[in-house]
Amino acid sequence: MPQIETIDSTLAALADATRRALIARLASGPQPAGRLAHGLPMSRPAVSKHLRVLREAGLVESHKVGRQQLYRLAPGGFMQLQAALDEVGRFWASALDEFKQFAESQP
Numbered sequence: 001m002p003q004i005e006t007i008d009s010t011l012a013a014l015a016d017a018t019r020r021a022l023i024a025r026l027a028s029g030p031q032p033a034g035r036l037a038h039g040l041p042m043s044r045p046a047v048s049k050h051l052r053v054l055r056e057a058g059l060v061e062s063h064k065v066g067r068q069q070l071y072r073l074a075p076g077g078f079m080q081l082q083a084a085l086d087e088v089g090r091f092w093a094s095a096l097d098e099f100k101q102f103a104e105s106q107p
Contacts, residue, residue: 006058007084010077013057018042019050023073026060030072 013019018040025036037047051071054060058077062069 006080009057010059010081013053013059016050016053018047019054022047022050022054023059026071026073030070032068032070036071 014023021040022036025031033044033048033051036051037044040047051060051062055062058074058080060071060077061074062071064070
């Protein structure tokens with residue numbers, strides 16, 4: 001199972017609607033902060049703070065291209081989250097199967 005602290009920070013980062021909107025915008029490919037901020041009801045510094053939280057959670061990466069800082073999705077953060085969710089899913093599938101067997105064995 002991925003480290004609990006990593007999953008906690010990932011889920012905390014995704015709990016914010018603005019950060020989920022930024023993730024959705026990045027799904028179409030790398031973009032500069034200015035383009036990501038376009039149309040959001042907040043200042044560019046506020047968007048930068050949201051991007052920093054996403055970076056610290058391992059969901060977004062940034063790199064310089066010329067004078068621009070480009071942001072893109074970081075697959076590693078999402079793979080850790082998916083692994084944790086898969087583990088929870090396996091637990092529930094097993095628990096429900098066992099409960100079904102128990103319930104069917106009762107008179």
